Amino acid sequence: MSFRNTPLAVIHDVDKATLLTPELRAEIDKHVAKYPPEWKQSAVMPALTLVQDHNGGWLSRELMDQVAAYLDMPETAVYEVATFYAMYDLEPVGRHKVCVCNSVSCRLGGAEELMHHIEKKYNVAPGGTTADGKLTFKEFECLGACRHAPAVMVDKVYHECVTPEAIDKIIDDLD
């Protein structure tokens, strides 16, 4: 009875219609439909992503608990997932996330200088958020855009061969 290959399912005795928002539930349901009925938990990652986007880029404990309840998973299992993957943020973040790839090809292509530039110019350390709440600056591992080093993901958009000047322009254009 390993929990490795059986669903974790625990039934949450709540009215699912009281959880999250109708729109989020509808979106999550689309994902749930992709998996076998007893494996609703397969939708936990897309669900967390949707909920995070909806919540301004981060996941509160309360929201994670609601996802657990909605997908009939143990809360702990949701926390495990939310803390394992780098794209989930469990603390409030800035309005935008600037994620600079610092893996080897981007590093050889100037990521270090780019990061120093952001750190100095916007007075924010990797992992931190600027004082004005505009951006959260993150050092990311390989973005899979190595031939366009250095690569930067700003929210959901890749920017490639990003120079310090280019990043300033990109950031300027953000609201």
Next chain:
Amino acid sequence: MAENQNTVCFRTMHLDATVRYTLESYRSVGGYVQWERILREKPDPDQLIDELKTSALRGRGGAGFPTGLKWSFMPRTKPGQKYIVCNSDEGEPGTCKDRDIMRYNPHQLIEGMAIAGYCIGATVGYNYIRGEFYEPTARFDGALEEAYAAGLLGKNLLGSGVDFDLYTHLGAGAYICGEETALLESLEGKKGQPRFKPPFPAQAGLYGMPTTINNTETLASVPVILEKSGKWFLEQGKPNNGGPKLFSITGHVERPCNLEIPLGTPFKDVLEMAGGVSGGRALKAVIPGGSSVPVVPGDVMMRTDMDYDSIAKAGSMLGSGAVIIIAEGTCMVKVLANLAHFYAHESCGQCTPCREGTGWLARVLDRILAGNGRPQDLDLLDNVAGRIGGRTICALGDAAAMPVQSFLKHYRSEFEHLVEHGRSLVEAA
């Protein structure tokens, strides 16, 4: 463009960039002909698998396992659901090819997955795409929609009685999910922690059911192999190293690029296609198959061909085909520290040697870089790496160890200099 380029996964590259990923474009290069033929003729899957075996197609994700053989492990006739899963969790530093397949030729991946499903008896497929790939996912999803609308996916396709449903599943930022069993765990809504084997996925994979997992490029190669024959594909490369392969040429080159070229192409030609080492510098070193494989000194690489067996002879691995070029003047200690941090950051944490050892390696390297190295640190690094490699559930342990051992082997003097003088040998120069 040389005529033996872009013959398989990139065969839509010559089309207009704004439309080359559409169904119509794909049809124009012969797309879905194989899938429709299969639906019409319903050939014996073993025939198709034999064709793949003839092609000598090897897994393009990094491990290089023969694809036909892998498919033949599936208990095809066993009742119950079976799955085909595509590993598009491209995250091996230096690798950026699968992203371009999904962006520029998503239908070929769909066709490849459908054919794979037919061959292994799977009526459901999932394409696990890394979470950061918003744009490639949108392309792939768009292609899925087109394929469904065209009746190429779904139930009882073309009245054949064959079903095949295909879904995308997005990751959320974990390199380890590129390991096939970690990917399955992740698909099941869990942390991406690799499973120990046995059982192998072909026995008990996704949801405990028989499952085959292939890399994006591997699956996307299938339609062309069936179209042009396994023999044709094999002849594109070298014996036991069939076909063309996508290479991502990155790092210190003039024109970083993805190239689809025959296996066995000499490295020096590949370097030339990428415009040579950037800034006219000399070639110092090459990591020829993604960050996880041993580094090879530039002069050795210049004498080596780009195929599985030749690179193995040169002391490294073809891996994912990510060729990272390092120019003279680069501090190898810094490069290794960068790699070490990557593996420490991406270790899933379950196996003791990797969880504890990768952080240890990174800290020692940081200390050396900070000028606080000790002479015994170099043996320590080598020994700790040796105690990680081969001792963990998945290959991340090996991936973390191999760079350390190879960098120390080829560039020990740089490490010694840093330890002794507290500053870099090359950057000081």
Next chain:
Amino acid sequence: MSDDKITLEIDGRFCTAAPGEMIIAVADREGIVIPRFCYHEKLSIAANCRMCLVEAEQGGRPFPKPIPACATPVGEGMKVLTRSKKALDAQRGTMEFLLINHPLDCPICDQGGECELQDVSMGYGEDVSRFSERKRVVKDEDLGPLIATEMTRCIHCTRCVRFGAEIAGLRELGATGRGEDMRIGTFVGQSMAHELSGNIIDLCPVGALTSKPYRFTARAWELTSDEGIAPHDGVGSNLQLHIRDGKVMRVHPRDNEAVNECWISDRDRFSYEGLNSPERLKAPMLKRDGDWQEVDWQEALHAAVDLLKAPGPDQLGVLVSPTATLEEQFLLQRLVRALGSDHIDTRLRQLDFSAAAADPQLPWLGVPIAELETQQTVLLIGSDIRQEQPLLAHRLRKAALSGATIALLNPYAVDLNHPSIQIAPSPSVPGSDLRALLRLLGKPTEGPAAEPDERHQRIADALTRAGQDGKGLVLLGTLAESAPAFGLVRALAAEVAAAAGCRLGFLAPAANSVGSWCAGSLPHRLPGGAAPARPGLDAGAMLTDPRQGYLLWGLEPDRDLADPTLAMSALRAAKQVVACTAFRSPALDTVADVLLPISAFAETAGTFVNTEARWQRFQGAVPPPGDARPGWKVLRVLGTMMELPGFAQNSAREVHDELASQCRDLTPDNQMREAMPAPDLSSATPQAAELFRIGNVPIYATDPLVRRAPALQRTPLAEQLAVSLHPDDAAALGLADGQLARVAQVAINGERTEVNAPVVIDDRIAVGCARIPAGVEGSGELGPIMGPVQISKAGA
């Protein structure tokens, strides 16, 4: 090579194994030690600690890398080397990694001296650490009053996480984060709330999870160890008692696959704390002119003898805790019967004795405990099983997870940690759901039946299917036994079992309930199970028809009896009350004339007969405190002083042997001895404007010892007096959650009782019911454990 056996070689020794077995299991069986941390035979394989790496070859081809013995299945002709250079090198490597971030301050760790990491590091560790970076420091979480954490010591074996998911069925602990930032914890810092939580202390191979009550009170090497048997539920878990200076310092499980496997409940693990209660009675006491005075044994015994003789045989009632040892119960019945009375009973929380004539010969579980998990269908009637019998609940969970149907008829839905079919029957029409099942089973009976719904159908079908395979069981629990219509419910349950071809079983409410049927400490049973010429008064009748004198053994009248108001009233009015007890209590002080201090758990030799009728003997591990004496010795002296025959035993063993010889022909037997006449339920049926009280006995309120175990009492599972109501009933009464309600109940003797208690709104309670626990503080002010009750707003 046979089909089902494999031969392999481990360290040069030829071993046979079953296909699919892991190397480590075979090695363990052969006594070949392979170090390990994450592997545990009761948990799923994780293969993550990498300590059990060994060298192996198969078919002459060596495996290229060392392989984990815990996750590598054996193969025919496999050769395994567990101590070769390659294997040892791998094991040493893992040990180094485990230690780099582990504090090396064993002397200040509570696990020091009994730490698996420490032990293995002695064999595989190196003398000097090569790690000169900063060690990891991990913040601790408060997991509640039972489990102390020192998570910096955690080696991430994940045994505790797997225990939660697989055994407890409640994933409280998880491994969050990744890589070296992976942390074991609840992530949100909540108390563990599970009846088996303490087992993770044993599972933890290091000092990350330790016992909070025991912490830093002793060192492993200062402790001696004695075997014991748990004194609370019907399982009789096998225990290892760790002793220092005549005190029980802590309790660990002792492996017994047939009984408790390797687990124990938290109740069995932490109740020992009650032994040190300030309320322990350490000297005999005599009430003189209303004042209690310590006296010597001689004086107390003389007083007791006089008090016991005074009422005359028919006027003496003997009420005995079902946790009393077999030897005590045997001597007690001998004493009272020698005095000429059969008024002795241990069924203290039973209300309905109307069907005593039908009582089976030796009611028991119906199947061995271990076979619970192989049942296909189990219908539980009236049982909050996780609270009553935590480890039997675990067995049923195993059955459920392997596909069995577990159904529950209970006045409130229970949080079962596995799939189940639950029906909360209306208590006003007892047996109506059982009659519905009988109808579906083709054996309709007279009397009101519930309209069968889809759940009844599923239960009936599952029972029938299981019955055909001989793997169906109908079990009556403690709540059923306390029901005013127990006789009726039991008779119907027996009919259901018979109609479906299933077995009938009883969950023994206490550690030695079954023993009473052997020892004859019941009004209608003699030792060995024979019937007395005329049955004596049962526990109910002794109080409704009050006696002049009572002997109370090991109980608190306001907590352990079915109707405390009735009991206190009868005892107050009695002229002679002798109480033999390990604890003082205000209620005993009020009613007794003499208090004789007797042994509690672990302080006497004795025997418990568990719910599967297994006799389990134990020795006294520590002396009783002060002048307290083992119970059987006190009885021997009393008997001798009263010049009664049969009190000359020199040891508990002799008492045991004498009874055992009388029980030679007594076998477990649940056959009803006669059909049940329809009981008169008029007084127990709620009238309009009344609800039906369900007096559950919460897990940590079952007996005097556990009620005095402080850590258990601080856990989330320790219930206080409260009124749980279905939302509909609460709304009808105008009561909100947390509001104070007035509870009015008429005791069996007609006395009106009243208490105030907070309201808990809970939709798991059947409509028409009020769950008001018994055995907890304040419940002694109320009437019968089950029966009509009036609820209103307090102060209204």
